[in-house]
Amino acid sequence: MIEQVADPLPQAGIAKVVLELDVNNHPGVMSHICNLFARRAFNVEGILCMPVSDGKRSRIWLLVFEDHRLEQMIRQLEKLEDVLNVRRHGAEHEVFERLEGFFH
Amino acid sequence: MMQMTGAQLMVRLLERQGVRTIAGIPGGAILPFYDALSGSDQIRHVLARHEQGAGFMAQGMARVSGVPQVCIASSGPGATNLVTAIADACLDSIPMVVITGQVPQAMIGTDAFQEVDIYGITVPITKHNFLVRSAQELLGVMPDAFRIAMSGRPGPVLIDVPKDVQNQLITIEEGELPAPAVADSTPPLDMAAIESAAQMINAAEQPVLYLGGGVVASGAAPLAVQLAEQAGLPATMTLMGLGAMPIDHRLSIGMLGMHGARYTNFVLEESDLLIVVGARFDDRAIGRASQFCPNAKIVHIDIDASELHKIKSAHVAIHANVKCALEALLPRVQAKPRERWLAQVDSLRSRFPMQFPGQDDPRSHYGLIHAVASALDDEAIIATDVGQHQMWVAQAYPFRRPRQWLTSGGLGTMGFGLPTAIGAALAEPDRTVVCFTGDGSFKMNIQELATLAEEGLNVKIVLMNNNALGLVYQQQTLFYGKRLFASKYRTEPDFVKIAEGFGVPAVDLDKADDPRAALAEALHSPGPCLIHATIDREQFVYPMVPPGAANTEMIGG
Numbered sequence: 001m002i003e004q005v006a007d008p009l010p011q012a013g014i015a016k017v018v019l020e021l022d023v024n025n026h027p028g029v030m031s032h033i034c035n036l037f038a039r040r041a042f043n044v045e046g047i048l049c050m051p052v053s054d055g056k057r058s059r060i061w062l063l064v065f066e067d068h069r070l071e072q073m074i075r076q077l078e079k080l081e082d083v084l085n086v087r088r089h090g091a092e093h094e095v096f097e098r099l100e101g102f103f104h
Numbered sequence: 105m106m107q108m109t110g111a112q113l114m115v116r117l118l119e120r121q122g123v124r125t126i127a128g129i130p131g132g133a134i135l136p137f138y139d140a141l142s143g144s145d146q147i148r149h150v151l152a153r154h155e156q157g158a159g160f161m162a163q164g165m166a167r168v169s170g171v172p173q174v175c176i177a178s179s180g181p182g183a184t185n186l187v188t189a190i191a192d193a194c195l196d197s198i199p200m201v202v203i204t205g206q207v208p209q210a211m212i213g214t215d216a217f218q219e220v221d222i223y224g225i226t227v228p229i230t231k232h233n234f235l236v237r238s239a240q241e242l243l244g245v246m247p248d249a250f251r252i253a254m255s256g257r258p259g260p261v262l263i264d265v266p267k268d269v270q271n272q273l274i275t276i277e278e279g280e281l282p283a284p285a286v287a288d289s290t291p292p293l294d295m296a297a298i299e300s301a302a303q304m305i306n307a308a309e310q311p312v313l314y315l316g317g318g319v320v321a322s323g324a325a326p327l328a329v330q331l332a333e334q335a336g337l338p339a340t341m342t343l344m345g346l347g348a349m350p351i352d353h354r355l356s357i358g359m360l361g362m363h364g365a366r367y368t369n370f371v372l373e374e375s376d377l378l379i380v381v382g383a384r385f386d387d388r389a390i391g392r393a394s395q396f397c398p399n400a401k402i403v404h405i406d407i408d409a410s411e412l413h414k415i416k417s418a419h420v421a422i423h424a425n426v427k428c429a430l431e432a433l434l435p436r437v438q439a440k441p442r443e444r445w446l447a448q449v450d451s452l453r454s455r456f457p458m459q460f461p462g463q464d465d466p467r468s469h470y471g472l473i474h475a476v477a478s479a480l481d482d483e484a485i486i487a488t489d490v491g492q493h494q495m496w497v498a499q500a501y502p503f504r505r506p507r508q509w510l511t512s513g514g515l516g517t518m519g520f521g522l523p524t525a526i527g528a529a530l531a532e533p534d535r536t537v538v539c540f541t542g543d544g545s546f547k548m549n550i551q552e553l554a555t556l557a558e559e560g561l562n563v564k565i566v567l568m569n570n571n572a573l574g575l576v577y578q579q580q581t582l583f584y585g586k587r588l589f590a591s592k593y594r595t596e597p598d599f600v601k602i603a604e605g606f607g608v609p610a611v612d613l614d615k616a617d618d619p620r621a622a623l624a625e626a627l628h629s630p631g632p633c634l635i636h637a638t639i640d641r642e643q644f645v646y647p648m649v650p651p652g653a654a655n656t657e658m659i660g661g
Binding site: 028031080 | 223232412413
């Protein structure tokens with residue numbers, strides 16, 4: 001019988017991408033976002049979240065590998081009620097680079 | 105100024121939203137809400153026997169009305185029992201607002217009695233969810249929940265309300281009550297994409313219209329039929345799309361996919377353009393994705409942008425409300441008879457037709473479905489459970505209108521049928537509601553017979569009994585070397601006695617001299633009834649595309 005239902009997932013690319021999200025700041029937002037990546041089997045390499053302005057909003061930076069599903073993941077992110085917008089940066093974005101000092 | 109509790113405010117906001125029937129089960133953490141609900145003269149509460157039953161009753165009401173419906177449970181096990189019904193609504197895009205009680209906020213996180221993180225549990229199976237932290241927040245959360253449930257692609261929204269929030273007093277002005285929620289406006293149409301789609305349809309030689317549940321959900325079925333007629337498009341429907349076009353329409357080529365007719369899958373194989381409307385390329389519909397419609401370009405219209413390019417890349421992707429997109433498309437699509445292509449479709453249909461062996465024998469599976477359809481008109485609502493009977497009904501029942509057909513498509517939930525049929529009958533008490541079920545599925549929510557008897561609804565349960573988990577039995581027979589394991593029951597309950605024990609009249613067609621007459625009499629008598637019929641366990645659902653195979657690799661049928 002034919003066992004395999006879907007074609008195998010291609011390996012993740014090497015190129016990294018930084019996603020910058022503006023989100024509503026309340027308990028549960030992080031779990032919505034992390035859960036979305038986890039349940040769609042998409043690895044998050046790095047994550048950073050801080051409240052902005054009056055504390056009603058937060059900004060989240062995600063470091064992910066670029067693969068062909070990334071556009072789909074961004075569309076899924078944009079569907080979340082608490083995600084106000086998603087911006088995509090190349091790996092040259094320095095937010096995670098400047099954090100590296102804390103990890104050595 | 106008025107002072108009320110959070111619970112009273114919730115009831116007030118539900119009333120203002122137009123909610124008239126709620127299914128649920130009370131328990132400790134939701135008792136303040138129930139106390140407030142007892143004072144409502146507008147909302148009727150239907151007491152389910154299991155929270156999953158309440159969830160599917162709300163689904164039944166929502167599936168026939170298209171309007172968000174409400175179910176209620178207490179904290180802990182009450183809430184977790186709703187999980188399957190919520191996940192089912194999420195996969196089939198059914199608008200639903202689920203309200204659960206939660207332990208008081210001061211006890212959250214202490215492993216209190218009947219505490220469970222239902223907010224966390226339902227993150228992946230809701231469109232959105234809320235944990236309400238004050239009575240004041242309810243003023244925003246309640247209308248937001250309804251707005252989200254009904255906007256864009258519909259779906260379930262959960263509101264978890266701690267007991268202290270339900271008891272908290274709030275003082276507000278009448279004018280501060282939020283207006284009833286309405287759906288968000290539809291996204292702006294990409295007219296360039298509409299033009300491209302129209303040009304592709306006009307230029308195509310062998311186009312096929314592919315209609316999904318989104319056509320039903322957006323009320324676009326008449327427009328879809330109009331498009332097919334205008335452009336000479338043969339139209340296939342997904343499981344969720346059945347009823348969008350009358351099955352006996354000359355352009356209908358029936359349901360595609362795993363249990364579709366051979367000719368349907370062959371027509372798709374030959375198409376050079378697929379116009380996919382409100383559908384998501386589910387694996388049971390398209391088989392092996394890389395081999396589906398190899399020669400076809402794709403126009404994909406969907407309200408959920410994340411469905412576009414998800415499984416199949418579209419040549420033209422239109423993020424739009426299906427109804428708006430079809431309205432814009434119609435004046436741009438040329439009237440074409442497409443005689444050559446439609447003749448080719450007819451030729452495939454006559455060479456590889458859907459076969460219904462035993463159709464004239466009401467003691468066979470197809471014959472029983474045929475006899476039920478012959479005894480009813482198109483006003484009846486047809487619900488199913490999940491399994492062989494579901495696929496046979498999908499293949500053989502003559503669906504002719506949207507929202508006539510209620511089935512668990514995405515999640516495939518056994519136990520869906522009876523409570524959903526009850527919900528449908530609550531929403532549309534003047535219609536006959538038939539629930540086709542199998543003995544495996546029926547036992548998964550059989551306790552709702554008590555609710556059915558109590559409400560006296562016009563629900564006819566047609567139990568196709570082979571004393572087995574038929575689709576498992578079928579797959580073990582076909583694909584696992586006939587090693588039949590855990591798919592046959594060793595004892596057989598007396599379903600007629602069970603129904604009668606719950607206070608539901610029952611008819612056993614096995615013992616009827618004239619089963620057709622006995623069936624018609626049962627279907628035409630008002631009130632609930634169980635109609636029991638033994639069917640042959642060796643009858644399988646054909647044709648069948650093996651899981652993971654291309655749609656053209658059908659076996660049987």
